[in-house]
Amino acid sequence: MLFYLFESLVFCSVVFSILSFFLLISLPIVEKEINFLELENTKVRLQNRLQESELLQLSRQIQPHFMFNTLNVILSLARLKRQENLIEGIERFSMYLRYKYTDKTDLIPFSVELDQIKNYIYIQKLRFGRKLSVDIQVNDTELTAGIPPYTLQILVENAFKHAFGKNTGDKRLSISLERTGNWVELRVADNGSEPLNLQPDHGIGLENIRRRLRLLFDLYTEVSIIKNAARETVVKVVWPYTIVEDEP
Template sequence: MITLDAFSIYIMICVLAPVLGAFTLLFLFIFEKRIDLLEKQTREIALERELQTALYNQLNKEIQPHFFFNTLNSILSLARLDRKTELIRSIETLSKLLKFKYQTNNTFITIEEELTYINYYLEIQKTRFRERLQYEISTDPKVNKAVIIPFLIQTLVENAFKHSFEKKIGDALLKIEVIKIEQAIHVTVWNNLPDHLDEKLGKGGLGLGNIIKRLDLLFPNDETSVQLTNSEDGTTVIAIFPFVIKSLMEKGASSI
């Protein structure tokens, strides 16, 4: 015979069981939705990262045809002037430059690598401009292994030739300085012939706008800037971006 207490417990279980079941199902439903939301957010982050990477690579490649066109023009001018010895040396230098380029397929490189690239380019231009061209490269040894977007310094140097040295007569003086100030890299490229590019940079051609976009992609959470100023003494462009060692970047410390 069932006692009153046992019967009461039985009734309570019969009443509470559906309620507990409903709460359990509701909890599982909410948990499943939360898991789906997290998976969706993870996919969206991955897609956004892939989109940024694709955009970064696309912007990075925009510079290359312009650079190679100008370099080939320099070599062509030697051929037209029948300067065979210099022509051969320039072709050899271009070969080294191309070899260096196509061995480097990363979205960022070290400042040391970028400057190696610059030296190849300036060697070709020195052959073309002869004694008219004088250049100086000054770097802080501490920054050699820091990351930089490919063609940043190259673009600033190339602009000096395209907008100044190739259009104006007189000595062509170029200074490149790369230093570390606090936790930022300051890249300065100066030439003695004002090029009168728009100081807002928006009308300064593909190169400067490209640098701004790529710096923003490589350092999305840090402050970067590109400043162009003209004066009677010449044109100065300063690019500023965070100091990050390549090994840390490769580990994802500041990856795009």
């Protein structure tokens, strides 16, 4: 009986020694795996910070010509003593500046971006008067669709700078947003006569949007520009549909 007990103790001690040996051998491997995971996590964090920095830089590449045009419009209204238009124009311009220089998330509700564009268009109507007509087609259900900040603004500013800059006749601008399945399709069309991508700044603006969409989404996105049957320039932007609620 004592012999079997002694034999069991010896067996257990041998097994324990073997297990301890393999455990000691495996410790450096486990440590290396942990260090590797820490390096990967650090790498991911750095990539996210770089993306956030690049998104912020891209978001603030807004053309400055609107600033100068607005100041000229305000000066003209003051000279003509059109006080009501002058006050409204200054209020809209201040809201435009406040929107531009406030921090934003990667995606904001389309309603917020649209309100900003309405301020912009109001000032442009003071500038062009009855020669400018704007058609906006957006359903209420699509106003919560998330959009990268300044996307619509870049498209509309491009239309005024490149399409309407030399157009002395009537100026027509249309904006539409439509959800198609899991994607959102934004279209901005104008009747300007400029050839496609004639100005370098025009291409930079569209490339700005392309890069931001690629940084934000791993799914299909699209930025394209064409002339339709009515000879209008149409810019189309497609990105994944995401609901973003406006902050109270």
